Amino acid sequence: MGVLQAGQRVPLSTLGVGQRLSVDIHCTLDGADLTAFGLQDGKLADDRYMVFFNQPRSPEGALELARQGVDTSFNVDLAALPTSITEIYFTATHDTQPIGGAGALSVKVGDATFDVKPHLKAEKAVMLIRLYRHADGWRLATVAQGFNGGLDALVRHFGGEVAEAEAAPAPAPTVNLHKERQRVLLEKAEREQPQLVSLIKTASVSLEKRGLADARYRVKLVLDISGSMQNEYRSGAVQALAERALALAARLDDDGEVEVYLFGIQAHRSGTLSLDNVAGFVDRLKVKLEGGTHYSPVMKMVREDAEKEGRELPCLVLFITDGGTSNPAVVVRQMTDAAAEPIFWKFMGIEEGRVNFDFLEKLDDLPGRVVDNADFFRVPAPIKIGDAELFDLLLNELDGWQRDAKAAGILRV
Amino acid sequence: MALSLQKGGNISLSKQDANLQRIIVGLGWDPRPTDGQAFDLDACAFLLNDGGKVRGDHDFIFYNQLRSTDGSVEHTGDNRTGDGDGDDEAIKINLTQVPAEIQRIAVSVTIDEADARRQNFGQVGGAFIRVVNEDNNQELTRFDLGEDFSTETAVIFGEIYRHGGEWKFRAVGQGYTGGLGPLARNYGVNV
Numbered sequence: 001m002g003v004l005q006a007g008q009r010v011p012l013s014t015l016g017v018g019q020r021l022s023v024d025i026h027c028t029l030d031g032a033d034l035t036a037f038g039l040q041d042g043k044l045a046d047d048r049y050m051v052f053f054n055q056p057r058s059p060e061g062a063l064e065l066a067r068q069g070v071d072t073s074f075n076v077d078l079a080a081l082p083t084s085i086t087e088i089y090f091t092a093t094h095d096t097q098p099i100g101g102a103g104a105l106s107v108k109v110g111d112a113t114f115d116v117k118p119h120l121k122a123e124k125a126v127m128l129i130r131l132y133r134h135a136d137g138w139r140l141a142t143v144a145q146g147f148n149g150g151l152d153a154l155v156r157h158f159g160g161e162v163a164e165a166e167a168a169p170a171p172a173p174t175v176n177l178h179k180e181r182q183r184v185l186l187e188k189a190e191r192e193q194p195q196l197v198s199l200i201k202t203a204s205v206s207l208e209k210r211g212l213a214d215a216r217y218r219v220k221l222v223l224d225i226s227g228s229m230q231n232e233y234r235s236g237a238v239q240a241l242a243e244r245a246l247a248l249a250a251r252l253d254d255d256g257e258v259e260v261y262l263f264g265i266q267a268h269r270s271g272t273l274s275l276d277n278v279a280g281f282v283d284r285l286k287v288k289l290e291g292g293t294h295y296s297p298v299m300k301m302v303r304e305d306a307e308k309e310g311r312e313l314p315c316l317v318l319f320i321t322d323g324g325t326s327n328p329a330v331v332v333r334q335m336t337d338a339a340a341e342p343i344f345w346k347f348m349g350i351e352e353g354r355v356n357f358d359f360l361e362k363l364d365d366l367p368g369r370v371v372d373n374a375d376f377f378r379v380p381a382p383i384k385i386g387d388a389e390l391f392d393l394l395l396n397e398l399d400g401w402q403r404d405a406k407a408a409g410i411l412r413v
Numbered sequence: 414m415a416l417s418l419q420k421g422g423n424i425s426l427s428k429q430d431a432n433l434q435r436i437i438v439g440l441g442w443d444p445r446p447t448d449g450q451a452f453d454l455d456a457c458a459f460l461l462n463d464g465g466k467v468r469g470d471h472d473f474i475f476y477n478q479l480r481s482t483d484g485s486v487e488h489t490g491d492n493r494t495g496d497g498d499g500d501d502e503a504i505k506i507n508l509t510q511v512p513a514e515i516q517r518i519a520v521s522v523t524i525d526e527a528d529a530r531r532q533n534f535g536q537v538g539g540a541f542i543r544v545v546n547e548d549n550n551q552e553l554t555r556f557d558l559g560e561d562f563s564t565e566t567a568v569i570f571g572e573i574y575r576h577g578g579e580w581k582f583r584a585v586g587q588g589y590t591g592g593l594g595p596l597a598r599n600y601g602v603n604v
Binding site: 007118119122127141142143147149153 | 446448449535536560564
């Protein structure tokens with residue numbers, strides 16, 4: 001078949017490939033992201049068919065990122081794709097630079113090649129080729145068109161009605177820079193803390209499931225140091241939770257750091273958790289357990305810090321406790337006042353024996369708040385919950401709060 | 414209810430409406446969804462004798478020559494981007510005034526500056542041609558070109574032709590690489 005021109009449409013069968021094929025992309029632009037979008041009639045109806053470095057496989061494996069780098073390969077098994085996927089776009093995007101800046105950019109399928117580069121101008125997101133179902137079998141169309149606005153514009157192009165109908169939160173406009181930092185963090189994790197890489201990827205999937213792939217938050221971790229937490233500290237469960245909080249921060253937070261607070265009777269600022277110090281972090285805290293559980297002082301401290309850090313980014317507070325608070329009336333007042341602030345409170349109750357979580361149980365129904373700014377879930381001790389489930393629980397309701405808080409003017413869009 | 418045609422299909426316009434006198438041949442396409450130079454598509458019509466040729470260059474109706482000498486065929490003007498719903502460009506034909514020696518009117522679309530802009534019909538989505546009764550705005554027939562072309566820069570969308578005292582429409586969807594020049598020469602226009 002040889003060389004393909006832009007705008008050409010050819011049956012895949014003429015390219016010397018069958019139902020299983022490889023789409024090979026040669027792109028010399030440093031930092032370019034190559035993504036395959038499995039679409040239903042032009043729209044991204046199912047996020048799991050957005051296959052890229054963070055999600056390298058569709059659920060059944062019909063679409064797979066097999067190789068990354070200057071030479072990127074996607075494996076496609078057309079016969080295994082669900083019928084709801086009617087077309088696949090292969091795209092190149094860059095957060096800051098036009099894709100046309102690549103020294104070379106071409107696509108090879110079977111014995112045909114398509115030189116994309118000559119068609120490009122200022123596009124930061126480019127649709128390279130499209131595979132699509134046709135009455136007489138799959139076809140390939142060469143595209144080489146795109147959007148100067150980059151990934152955001154491309155996703156809008158693919159998103160359209162589905163996202164609008166569900167009133168999904170609009171991605172933050174600075175998503176591209178954010179994404180660049182995410183990538184740096186992931187690379188750093190790969191180099192320095194490889195055990196965190198799969199956690200970060202699992203966190204990404206949970207975020208994407210909730211439409212929060214582009215969400216940005218400061219992540220704060222609040223740890224109970226009441227005496228009854230002793231076992232969790234000893235067993236390493238708290239360290240494990242800290243690592244998961246950090247994995248979330250690597251996706252949500254520009255600097256990928258987590259501010260850590262301890263509370264028992266009193267509240268303590270306990271430094272910042274990052275990729276640099278995560279190993280053995282909780283041990284180094286040398287926690288002195290305290291004989292009580294007072295939520296209010298630490299909540300006040302978190303709110304003050306959030307206020308000082310400014311309202312540009314909302315806060316996600318992961319509040320880990322194994323007991324009910326003393327003086328719940330004060331805490332109720334705190335929660336009610338804090339509802340007007342761009343902070344979402346996620347309470348995780350570690351249940352050892354009989355624990356009175358009455359206050360947390362009632363959080364969802366706490367009246368008098370502008371928006372529902374908190375959620376609670378409980379896990380039995382010792383914690384055995386899987387990571388995917390844990391991230392899902394940690395992010396539950398965050399999307400709803402984000403939407404409500406925006407509508408109420410608490411969150412800036 | 415207008416009849417949708419497939420490529421190569423034809424329909425009797427006269428049978429659709431026995432009193433048919435004036436029609437609008439409407440052409441449309443989607444504007445370019447991506448960034449870059451807009452798709453500027455230009456419609457044109459060739460008035461052809463029974464040999465399939467124009468009588469002279471005046472039978473080539475396009476943006477620089479909007480009316481035939483007898484006034485039976487009129488191009489309503491240029492749309493530069495494909496924006497807007499409905500027809501992007503239209504050619505009005507008064508069937509009762511078409512000279513007897515004209516057997517066919519071929520309606521084609523070309524892409525302006527296709528080579529310089531590296532554009533072709535494979536990149537253009539949502540292209541259609543339809544025939545509307547101008548007197549009551551009823552759509553008589555329609556042809557969605559969809560998948561039918563690729564790297565061509567000129568396409569004959571359809572033709573209106575005489576057949577045994579009737580006027581018929583055929584969905585052609587025939588592409589020409591090389592653009593307007595070869596297409597026009599094919600019909601005997603000196604370009």
